[in-house]
Amino acid sequence: GQQVMQIPQYQHVQEGEDFTTYCNSSTTLSNIQWYKQRPGGHPVFLIQLVKSGEVKKQKRLTFQFGEAKKNSSLHITATQTTDVGTYFCAGMREGTGSGTYKYIFGTGTRLKVLA
């Protein structure tokens, strides 16, 4: 089965507070991507991490890929109401055919920001 877990499952924060979601895979990942899905919408690509220990920033968002390439985190500084949505990590793993890959999505963290 798909084995990419995210914690927490839900998070309610006051606007201005920080938020972090953690992604853990049971196996080593080739790379990891992060997506945001608004209610009723489809996943929107945020970023991709490839290298062990890689850290990338996008304005208030900080993404990190673990040294063992089995975990990752997304940290949002000073949340805003526009940050509301579900954040998914997606780990890239080798598929069954030679040279094929597939993405396994994490369980997601649903963020609510209270104004």
Next chain:
Amino acid sequence: GAVVSQHPSWVICKSGTSVKIECRSLDFQATTMFWYRQFPKQSLMLMATSNEGSKATYEQGVEKDKFLINHASLTLSTLTVTSAHPEDSSFYICSARAHRPSGGTYEQYFGPGTRLTVT
């Protein structure tokens, strides 16, 4: 940027009928497309990997005879839900992987999804 479309965006069908969902990459070629299923407030579950010109690879527990996938060209993959039942009601999302790696890795672009309701 890369755009992936899905058609239809929503469909209601009667139990026992079949429904075809199309996934198109509009401005790039996609040798590989992925089909996901998402239940309300849950994650995306990979159903199958569709490779152009070859048979799809299905994930464990997904019935290949029920969910027929055809990837006839580098820009089109279709998912047909055969003999649909109410439990097949879900949000089906496709994604397409760019033909050429970007920066040494592949990027994945999602379609807007198709909401299927079986009555």
